[in-house]
Amino acid sequence: MKTSLPFICNPDYPFARQWIAALQQAMPDEEVVPLSALDAHARASCTVAIVANPLPQDVRQLPQLRWVHSVWAGVERLVADLADLELNVVRLVDPQLAETMAEAVLAWTLYLHRDMPLYAAQQTRRQWLAADYARPQDTTVGLLGLGALGEAAADRLAGAGFNVCGWSRMRKSVSHVECFAGAVELPAMLARTDILVCLLPLTVETRGLLNATTFAQLPHHASLINFARGPIVCDDALRAALDAERIRHAVLDVFSIEPLPPDSWQWAHPRVSVLPHISAPTDRQTASAIVGQNIRRYRETGEIPESVDLARGY
Numbered sequence: 001m002k003t004s005l006p007f008i009c010n011p012d013y014p015f016a017r018q019w020i021a022a023l024q025q026a027m028p029d030e031e032v033v034p035l036s037a038l039d040a041h042a043r044a045s046c047t048v049a050i051v052a053n054p055l056p057q058d059v060r061q062l063p064q065l066r067w068v069h070s071v072w073a074g075v076e077r078l079v080a081d082l083a084d085l086e087l088n089v090v091r092l093v094d095p096q097l098a099e100t101m102a103e104a105v106l107a108w109t110l111y112l113h114r115d116m117p118l119y120a121a122q123q124t125r126r127q128w129l130a131a132d133y134a135r136p137q138d139t140t141v142g143l144l145g146l147g148a149l150g151e152a153a154a155d156r157l158a159g160a161g162f163n164v165c166g167w168s169r170m171r172k173s174v175s176h177v178e179c180f181a182g183a184v185e186l187p188a189m190l191a192r193t194d195i196l197v198c199l200l201p202l203t204v205e206t207r208g209l210l211n212a213t214t215f216a217q218l219p220h221h222a223s224l225i226n227f228a229r230g231p232i233v234c235d236d237a238l239r240a241a242l243d244a245e246r247i248r249h250a251v252l253d254v255f256s257i258e259p260l261p262p263d264s265w266q267w268a269h270p271r272v273s274v275l276p277h278i279s280a281p282t283d284r285q286t287a288s289a290i291v292g293q294n295i296r297r298y299r300e301t302g303e304i305p306e307s308v309d310l311a312r313g314y
């Protein structure tokens, strides 16, 4: 008989049915069902669940739960909501997600590097004016975060000819990347960065990391791409830095409140490009295959995949 495997998401989430179908296809030996389909006996014995931004009270309905597999890479809300439970949180690590993010980082880096915001603004004024050309070899992209996504982005950027620097908590060794580590080395990386790309998880340490102090450590006219999480950036400090032309342009895919409210300043700021959290959408098929492999191994061996370090927050 098949074991019931709950998929738990927010009741408003519009793609639950599609996720259940993709997960079911990847795991024919399981019966993937919404939480509401589990009877009392199944709830009492369930040890693993798949989650997509679940309500914490729903997860708490499973008293024997040992671990949850998220279908997203960022799990800060899950970690905060379930901190009191003795639960392993496994996040999605999918090479396809890393490739999608690397493509977005390269695309928006080129957008800034080739002065597209400038030419778009000039077009509205019918202005024919060529800016100086800089070679990618003369442009340094600084990556905040050299994890699954940061490393893939670094590879694409280096392949396109950019100088690449990267910053992580522990020192890393990545080919073609000048690596910086820890809070003490952040100012040195910022000082040589022309385009700063944020790919950090949101944790106690990274919340508000990009503020007036760190912006002041960038060269004048550096640009910012935030593809990680909104609260890593202090919005007021960013606005001030943009208004003062300390920061030339910001490409923002993530915000403290999403969807970005219609009255937010970012929508109309001439130095901001607003994206609706699209830099790296999870691919349901590849993600379901990875979740399926992990669940299968757990059923066969009892092994829980590498989990989020709850103290570290990622």
Ligand code: NAP
Binding pocket: 073, 074, 075, 144, 145, 146, 147, 148, 149, 150, 167, 168, 169, 170, 171, 172, 182, 183, 199, 200, 201, 202, 203, 205, 206, 227, 228, 229, 253, 254, 277, 278, 279, 280, 281, 314
């Ligand atoms: P990851 O593999 O966990 O990598 C995180 C990186 O950040 C690591 O290099 C880590 O350093 C570094 N880091 C964490 N805290 C730090 C600190 N305090 N100081 C310096 N470095 C620090 O995560 P990932 O899979 O690359 O994903 C990164 C984030 O991208 C996710 O958490 C999520 O928020 C975001 N994301 C956004 C989208 C989107 O569509 N916008 C899609 C997917 C993911 P160590 O290497 O030393 O541990």
